[in-house]
Amino acid sequence: MNPHDATKRPGAHLVAEMLNVEDPWTLNIAYRPGDPRYRAATLVIGAAHELDELHSRVTRATQAALGLLEPVGRGEFNGSPSSYTPLRSATEQIGRLVSVQNAAYERLVQSISAYHRLLPQPDPAPPSRTEARYLDGEQVPGRDDDWAIRGDRQLRTLEAVEAGELRFHQSPVYGDIYLSHGHGQRPNPEVWPETVQRLVADGLLDRDADEGLYRPGQLLSLTPQGEAALRDARAATVPRVSAALSRSTTTAFPGAADPAVVPAPGATTKPSRSR
Numbered sequence: 001m002n003p004h005d006a007t008k009r010p011g012a013h014l015v016a017e018m019l020n021v022e023d024p025w026t027l028n029i030a031y032r033p034g035d036p037r038y039r040a041a042t043l044v045i046g047a048a049h050e051l052d053e054l055h056s057r058v059t060r061a062t063q064a065a066l067g068l069l070e071p072v073g074r075g076e077f078n079g080s081p082s083s084y085t086p087l088r089s090a091t092e093q094i095g096r097l098v099s100v101q102n103a104a105y106e107r108l109v110q111s112i113s114a115y116h117r118l119l120p121q122p123d124p125a126p127p128s129r130t131e132a133r134y135l136d137g138e139q140v141p142g143r144d145d146d147w148a149i150r151g152d153r154q155l156r157t158l159e160a161v162e163a164g165e166l167r168f169h170q171s172p173v174y175g176d177i178y179l180s181h182g183h184g185q186r187p188n189p190e191v192w193p194e195t196v197q198r199l200v201a202d203g204l205l206d207r208d209a210d211e212g213l214y215r216p217g218q219l220l221s222l223t224p225q226g227e228a229a230l231r232d233a234r235a236a237t238v239p240r241v242s243a244a245l246s247r248s249t250t251t252a253f254p255g256a257a258d259p260a261v262v263p264a265p266g267a268t269t270k271p272s273r274s275r
Helices: 010-019 036-073 081-117 129-136 153-163 193-201 224-252
Strands: 166-170 177-181 205-207 218-222
């Protein structure tokens, strides 16, 4: 979970969110000064500080302007040009600060991107259609993402969506996709965003397009087709669970299932003679 409040420290929040770190201010301590990553990380820290400072200045200027707006709302201004001068000055100051803040945000995004390019490459992408055919068996003709719904992945995802508050995100910097549940936490048990994409394409899930992809994320919900698929998947798991329990019972008590090993009434069993 991101420990930084985006409404108070947006710079620190963005660094923590995009680079998966808790303390953005120590981003460069792992590198020597001559390392290119040290310089890139230092630029990220400076850009985050700048954005946080500008955010605080915009907040203070806006609060001051609100104080000037109260008499206007009460009708206490006489309408002369001079009576509106303080308000005009305050709004112009806010406009300048917001413009500078927007530029600082873009600099931070660019510095994060430059630092990220210097990091080791992430794990390989999910298997292609050809690779998945050997890993998971045959695929449905014409699809190259059947690996995303193999095993219990579809059922697990549908259940996670049914539980509520599962959101789909996409990073504005790298384009990465990920899921969150509740207050920014990753879903547990794990759910793959690729599985969500497949189920959306299949018409089983719906994403709320009225919400932002990055923040707060698009809330996921079951479609009527998805609700039916969830009921069918749960019904199909009952016979499999019963069969598994039956096999485990048979394994635990093998003699009970084989009458040939049960002694006849009154018969005695001779102990084996050790050599």
